[in-house]
Amino acid sequence: MKQPLLDLVNKSIVLEYKLPNKELKYEKSCITHTDKNDDCYKIDDLEKLSKIIYESILYYSYDQYELDGGFHQGMFENAFGQKFKFNHKAKETYKLSLGFYGEALLYSMLKIFYKNDTLISRGYFYDIQKKTEVTGYDCFHLIQKDDNLELWFGETKFWQNGKAAVNDVFKNISKAISDDYLVDTNFATIRQFRGNIEDKTTKIYQLLEDWNKRLITNMVEELNNNNIKLVYPILITYDQHKDGYNHSINEIITHINTKYSTTSFPNIGIDYSIFFILLPISDVKQCKRQIIEWIDSKEPLMS
Template sequence: MSIQDKLKFLKLIVHSETPPCGVTGLCGGYELRQWRYGQFATWLFDNHLLDFALTHSDLDKISQSNAVERIRSAAKNVFQSDNLKRGEFGELVLHGIIKEVYGTIPAVSKIYFKDGPNETVKGFDAVHIVANDNDLELWLGEVKFYNDFARAVRDIVPEINDHFKTDYLKKEFAAITNKIDRSFPHYDKLVKLLDPNTSLDDVFKCICVPVLLTYDSDLVKTHREFNQAYLDEIVPDIQANLKYFSDRVTCPVKIHLFLLPLEDKAQLSQTLLNKLKAWQSI
């Protein structure tokens, strides 16, 4: 199945797994010559909110009698404020993208473990796995849901560097282990992989870091259709941004960069906030 066939909503601009850093460029697309803000929010919430904001056990317990309550609870778990600068929407977008493109399985719902409805949770922005035969690949995500590409790179590169220092990783692995739902189907294998007695040399062979960067794009604003003329301009732009990022980051594990150029990040954030509030009120 092609990458585009796997995507439920987003349009594929380019996809490459060429080392040292793979790249997937994506677009929200257009309808009637307008960028699809509302449809983007509907796709994201309908397909990805529940397993982003609920534990594996809670998902298993959803039934006809409690479905509305669970949906409302999931929406409230994200955050309950009007702050459009929060990072949860970016985390949700990354969560949805890697599920669809690579078939990842969320291992930990970070959102569920907040101390309060508007608290932030530190650490990796996504903790997913890919099950390959008898092995697990651990996907530790990083996101910058920004309107400026250069600023997103500037802010995310030191975070990636810091997050792969030995002391930080050991502490983060311990925190992740404590949050894995025991009903998670790959619980035993994942706990063994994250065990402090497992050498990081072995763990690094099993890690991929999906990095999502969003940014406002003049090309997205200029074009009104997802067609060949759009692709002819946006593909070189994606490749240039990949080089800009790759030239500035060093990491001991595999990185895959997801680039999502937007028409207006502020408008998308407001649309997502409106959808979140609607789900919180059902």
């Protein structure tokens, strides 16, 4: 990731506070684990957020070894035809509905603020023939600490209505936090594309190579035996409430804790943590429109 983008993210997106917040008397979400806080970020310049997302698409789409020595502007423009369902001739409503806005933002925030390494580019999870993304998580990152490995496989929503975004998350969250989804849907694809993992020295790459050479009858058991944990960050970017930033945060957390207090995850057999990343902004639609304008006009990337 180029320094100008790193600087732009660090200077523009600010961690306002964490939840729970004793001063404001705000709780964290009912599904956020005891070892995590919900993180509330703020950005005051909408155009800078559009720029961050626009620039992040390149790094979200390609692994570092692909980027090394490549013509980045050309690769960036190719990504919309080869890795996303972006149609320059489509109506605005279609372009606004695509998921890469939040996915690219989640990529950069995890990379910069949470010191994640990319496990494998999300761009590989695309069916060229069907021109659709393979079902899966919205990001594939990792943190390796000594013998412990955290797989940061998360989700993002970039919607105008924050509560509607939360509702959509909870439609499938029990499925996302399950052995079937983690192992059968996502690990199967990662194993298929293991050769494209950026860092071949990582524990997970070495394990994938080992697993490929022998019969694995219980993948969950293998994950547990190797101290592998799932971390599930959920980034919600949404229109700020007319009553201000704090109200926008409290409204979402109250909605989660009121409507989804009985949510449980009985179908996951490995250690896991969930937490929310909340980013209320002034105008979701305008943020996306600016990005679309730059994509259609082939706005040059930062050098």
